[in-house]
Amino acid sequence: MTQQIPQVLRGQEKYIELTAQLMSQRAASFPPKALVRTYGCQQNVADGEKIKGMLRLMGFAFTQNEEEADFILFNTCAVREHAEDRMFGNLGALKNIKRRRPSLLIGLCGCMMEEDNVARRVRESFPFVGLVFGTHSLHHFPQLLYEALLGDKKHVVERGVDDMTLPEGLPVYREGSIKAFVPIMYGCDNFCSYCVVPYVRGRERSRQPQHVIGEVRQLVQEGYRDITLLGQNVNSYGKGLDQPVSFARLLQQADELPGDYWLRFMTSHPKDATKELIDVMAQGEHICRHLHLPFQSGSNRVLREMNRRYTRERYLEIVAYAKEKMPDISLTSDVIVGFPGETYEEFQQTLSLIREVGFTSLYTFIFSPRPGTPAASMEDPVPAAEKSRWFTELLAVQEEVAAKRCAGMVGDTLRVLVEEVAKNGTLSCRTGGNIVVEVDGPASLVGSFAQVRVTEAKNWILKGTLA
Numbered sequence: 001m002t003q004q005i006p007q008v009l010r011g012q013e014k015y016i017e018l019t020a021q022l023m024s025q026r027a028a029s030f031p032p033k034a035l036v037r038t039y040g041c042q043q044n045v046a047d048g049e050k051i052k053g054m055l056r057l058m059g060f061a062f063t064q065n066e067e068e069a070d071f072i073l074f075n076t077c078a079v080r081e082h083a084e085d086r087m088f089g090n091l092g093a094l095k096n097i098k099r100r101r102p103s104l105l106i107g108l109c110g111c112m113m114e115e116d117n118v119a120r121r122v123r124e125s126f127p128f129v130g131l132v133f134g135t136h137s138l139h140h141f142p143q144l145l146y147e148a149l150l151g152d153k154k155h156v157v158e159r160g161v162d163d164m165t166l167p168e169g170l171p172v173y174r175e176g177s178i179k180a181f182v183p184i185m186y187g188c189d190n191f192c193s194y195c196v197v198p199y200v201r202g203r204e205r206s207r208q209p210q211h212v213i214g215e216v217r218q219l220v221q222e223g224y225r226d227i228t229l230l231g232q233n234v235n236s237y238g239k240g241l242d243q244p245v246s247f248a249r250l251l252q253q254a255d256e257l258p259g260d261y262w263l264r265f266m267t268s269h270p271k272d273a274t275k276e277l278i279d280v281m282a283q284g285e286h287i288c289r290h291l292h293l294p295f296q297s298g299s300n301r302v303l304r305e306m307n308r309r310y311t312r313e314r315y316l317e318i319v320a321y322a323k324e325k326m327p328d329i330s331l332t333s334d335v336i337v338g339f340p341g342e343t344y345e346e347f348q349q350t351l352s353l354i355r356e357v358g359f360t361s362l363y364t365f366i367f368s369p370r371p372g373t374p375a376a377s378m379e380d381p382v383p384a385a386e387k388s389r390w391f392t393e394l395l396a397v398q399e400e401v402a403a404k405r406c407a408g409m410v411g412d413t414l415r416v417l418v419e420e421v422a423k424n425g426t427l428s429c430r431t432g433g434n435i436v437v438e439v440d441g442p443a444s445l446v447g448s449f450a451q452v453r454v455t456e457a458k459n460w461i462l463k464g465t466l467a
Helices: 013-026 042-057 081-092 095-100 116-125 138-150 197-201 209-221 247-255 275-283 300-306 312-325 344-357 384-407
Strands: 033-038 071-076 105-110 131-133 156-158 179-183 226-230 262-266 290-292 330-337 361-366 413-421 427-431 436-439 449-458 461-466
Touching (some): 042 105, 071 081, 105 138, 138 156, 344 384, 384 449
Parallel strands (some): 226 262
Antiparallel strands (some): 413 427
């Protein structure tokens, strides 16, 4: 192979070489083509980039066309039922392609594959799937892929393996050259009663700070402008390290790197959010003044049932301190509507919190029971139709809040990152507060920072002119 094989893949070299040889003989065209479709969160996106990095090491090119792919891999998400249903629907559509082209290998990986009920359904209902592996098996991927391609077994399956390995140095293939995700930890120890993540991602494991900072430094040197540090709960970063390092300190170290770039992070858990973190954000040179801080519910009783381990009052205290230190901070959040046992009066407490905080935007979800979690067996008397009405009411409130906030920005001059040329020909830009701004300008500005004067507010999107 012409590319250097990283240390973490030592022992996988022969499978990398053998897979490349096998595909050069078997593929319909050269180089062989892989389609990797990722569902879910940014952590899944980061995993998908590592999978593509290894595929490229094995000689694959990439396609979005199912008809020309030699290998199709769905990287799955287990957080909500909708994501699972969508994945299974798309998987079923591959059956006819597999019938026409028996040599096509179809695989599934990611969070859903760590759920016993899902693995059983795949085995019973989708026998044409030849490769299944879970969230802890990325560094075994070349061997698993080779064994599946070889065809000695009807199915190659590796799941439920949690050896606490943090596979440093896996190759990464990123589609873009502007934005990048850097996982700083894996897993979660919080066990919120509605969440399946600790069961499919395992317990918290933090990367060594020098590895994180080294990766950020490399990305800055390569010209990436918008770098996001990822974790299920970044605020608990470092607790399991031999020499514990707080997330605030890690963020500060990343901010001290020279260059012209932005730093973001997600997701923050309110129970671990500290004044130290807010102070580092306020003093940072590269850190975006954008805090994604999921509150999920405005009711203390519902928060207790969710096992969130903070109160409404504690959440508002963090928000107040952040606004004091950074009056221009942009706050976003996650909200669950219709948690089991939630009353309409408790839902109204959620709406009042939204109005009080003034969020830039919200990620809103109707409660989705996940098998194996405590909330899945809780009594849930509110009908789905009623929850949908609540959901519509919440969207209306947030739209009003966002429109008011954006209207207040008209006339401001903001620093933005020009991300792409939109379909309508305008430049699609993003502020440090994660708000989209549309401006007219040359395509040559894509990938650079610019000053934009806001001229119009359209709910949660701004329009402006180059300053």
